Amino acid sequence: MAKIKKKGTSGQAKNYITRTQAVRKLQISLPDFRRLCIFKGIYPREPRNKKKAAKNSTPNTTFYYTKDIQYLLHEPLLRKFRDQKALAKKIARSLGRGEVGDAARLEKNLAPKLTLDHIIKERYPTFIDALRDLDDCLSLLFLFASLPSTTSVPPKTIARCQRLCHEFQHYMITTHSLRKSFLSIKGIYYQATIQGQDILWLVPYRFVQQVNGDVDYRIMATFVEFYTTLLGFVNYRLYTSIGLVYPPRFDSASDERGAELAAFKLESKNVGHLKALEQPTANGTTPSEVSKEIQQKVDDVVKSAGLDEIQDTTVAEDQTTNEYAIDKFEPAAPEADTLPQPDGSENETGNLFSSFTFFISREAPKAPLEFLLRSFGCKRIAWDAVAGEGAFTNDETDPRITHQIVDRPPLPESSLPAVPEAHADSVRIRTGGRIPGRTYVQPQWVWDCINEGKLLRPDLYAPGATLPPHLSPWVKTTRGAYDPRASLADQEEEGEAERAEEEEEEDESEDEQVGDDSKMANGAEEDEVSEADDDHGMDVDDSEQDESDEGEEDEEDEFGGFDDAAEAASESEDEDEALRSQHQKELEAEAAGLPFSGSTKSSSTKKSSSKTKKYEAERRKEEEELERQKMMMSRKKRKLLDKMLYSNKKKEEEAQKLRSKRRKLENAAKTKA
Known part of the structure; x- marks a missing residue:
């Protein structure tokens, strides 16, 4: 008989551990546990079944991998945290006894210093890994560089963030690595390409920031502490890769006067070597002068041999036939896809x-x-x-x-304002x-x-x-989407502008018609009131005529007929009803003493309705053809096609709305002009 497994020794109960259990296992406080997890890059995990992972009926909310917590047991920072806790107890004991000097001496001399260098090397084994994780780092440090100093954000942290950000900007200026930038509501986005890696970060606008108490700045300060160490390593590697001395010379007095980027002065590593070359030798001449004399002799020999002419001709040929010029992709057909054009060289864009x-x-x-x-x-x-x-x-x-x-x-x-001539220009x-x-x-x-x-x-x-x-x-921009840079005529479909004008005219005519109907209704009510006051004649019974009309209508409803006949009959009925309604409105307007202008509008509406009917007929034919094609597809492909058509229809509707707004704005501008 096999052994019975104990509960909680395998599966999710073994793979996950709660936050409380992790804090007890590491024997540190909860704030120190949070800092340690941020430094090491350990985040909470979500198990599939919280009840099984928690080993009880009341599931907890925060879980970690057991292997991650086991890995933290060997972290050197744990000893630093325990030393800090022991030192805090000694300081509290000294303050309780009234020994303020001893407490200050303990805090100054025995405070353990945290170094995150080994964590940076663990988390980023290669420099490319560090560059890939630089987006959030730059966004947070640029944010803290623009914050005002408070009790939660000390001025030393702000000054350090500003200095690191300016050093990184100087590298971008020197290497021309910046590619794109965008002004948004959140701030200014920048994108740079460093060693083949695209880095995108956000810089807030320089408004007066109000620090609220809703944000937990202790957690953000932990991230800032880690990211400042990371950016310091990255700046050192970037500066040394192009032969610059790191850190660059910083003039604090000039920075206080608002110099910012101008407060830094970059120096090359070869400056000392160049100064040594300028020192005179035993003969009294400098090595640079000797090299100039040798170069002059070489130039004389080249001129005498006629090699410079050959070199000039080769340079001219290279200029005429540049093999390294950037190609431009042109579409082979007007309906073909537009290929993305290659970017220019760094020298062209950088200058x-x-x-x-x-x-x-x-x-x-x-x-x-x-x-x-x-x-x-x-x-x-x-x-x-x-x-x-x-x-x-x-x-x-x-x-x-x-x-x-x-x-x-x-x-x-x-x-x-009027000013004297002496100060007019200023x-x-x-x-x-x-x-x-x-x-x-x-x-x-x-x-x-x-x-x-x-x-x-x-x-x-x-x-x-x-x-x-x-x-x-x-x-x-994709095909069919709205492009604000292109003209409206290039983006509109065939007949879209005409249909939009027809719809606007119909809306205007409907509004005018509603106004006329309201006026006629008011006039008719007044006439009825006057007739009711003056009429003393006999009432006419129209019950027989109504019954005959109802019988005729029932006969028309019962008759079905063929499709073409039904369509023709429906069109004739619509025309008859339109004529009757128009005649009735003319009579009501004549009785009320109001002018009637429905004939001119009806002609324009007929023309517009004919165009819209043609467009709707063509659209109906396309839908019928699509339905026939769907019948030949399998169920899976039909569903996929329906989803594609639905998404395309939504995009087309959004683009059409934007085009209609732009059309109205342009028409309004034309009318004003």
Whole structure:
């Protein structure tokens, strides 16, 4: 006879452990257990059957893998946590005795320091793994870099987050690794490509943040502590990979005056080697001068041999026939799919603004614009002295400035105050005047140029102009979907605009008809009241006529006939009823003394109804053909086709709604113009 298994020794009861059991097993407090799980990347799990996993009838809510908790037993941080707990008891005992000096000495000298270096190496065995997990890290650190200092968020943490974020931004500027950016309601999204890995993070806008008590900042501070260590490792590896010294030199005084990115100065590792080369040798000449003399002799030999001419011809041939030019994919047919075009090289995109000098106005966001412009090759960026240090120039009238980023509409000269001639130029610039020969654009121009990978027309982004739609660069337009950048005529179906106009005319005619009916009804009621007061004649009995009409109607309902005959009869009945109703309305309008204009409307409605009938007939034929094709399919394929058609129909309806809204806006703009 086989052994009877004990309950709770196998299956889910063995694979899962509750949080209370885990805390008791590790012999630490619950906050320390949370910190340890965050550092090690251990998260709660959801078992299939909570009752079996909990070993009792009352299921718990939080479970962990037993192997994960067993793995935590050998963690070196457990000893640090226990040392902290023992030190806290000693400090509390000293404070209870009134020995404040001893308590301060214990906290200063015996406080254990937590190092997370070994955890970073365990969780990210390769550098690519660290880059893949950098999205949440950057988003959280940029968030804490913009928070105000409170009791829950100390200023040291904010300063450290700001410094790490600026160091990472300097690497992006140096290597031109930034690819795309997008302005959203949440903040500004950035995407960079580092060693083949796409990294996307979110930076909040620089508004005044209000720290609420609803958020548990202890847990967020634990994540910040881990992510600062991670980003420090990543920055060190990135800087050393391109030959820069890490950490870069930081000028705290300049940072306090608002320099931000300009407070950091990057240095190359070969600076010492270059300085050694500049030192004179025993002969009194420097190695660089010797190398120049040797190079001059080599150039003379090349010229005498005529090799430079051959080299020039080869360079010219390479320029004419560039084998490494980027191909462009063109569709073979007008109905073919549009293939995504390859991106330009890093040199082309990284030097997008290299030939320009920008001036950022005071109302424009300086920090994101400076980062974007420097990342794409701009070397000279100016702003007002109020915005901080680090500008190329603080003079707005500098003739070297080619572009100015303005986020306010231009004011008419009549609204400007009268000023003396000596200060006319400065006051005119302050109040929104324009300097001739300079291009004025709104901030969205920078983002759209970066996402498109080319310089767009600046007149579309002039101050006060209606900006084109700012679309997400990560959302690709599909066939049949609404595209705000394309014209409305290119997206509409055949006859869609005409049908929309017909529907609008029908709605207007119905509204007018409802108004006329209400007026006629009021007039008819008044006539009936007057007739009731004046009529003293005999009443006519129309019961026989009503019975005969009812009999005729019953005979018409009983007769079925063939399909074509039924359709013709129904059409004739509709026409007769329309004529009768129109004649009745004419009589009522004549009795009420009101004009009747139903004849002109009826002709227009007939024309519109004919077009809509044609469209509905074609649509009905397509549906019938589709139903015939469905009959030949299996049940599984038919259900799959129904789901596809349903989803496509929903997308078409959404796109049609957006097109109708745009059509109304364009028509309203035309009428105003």
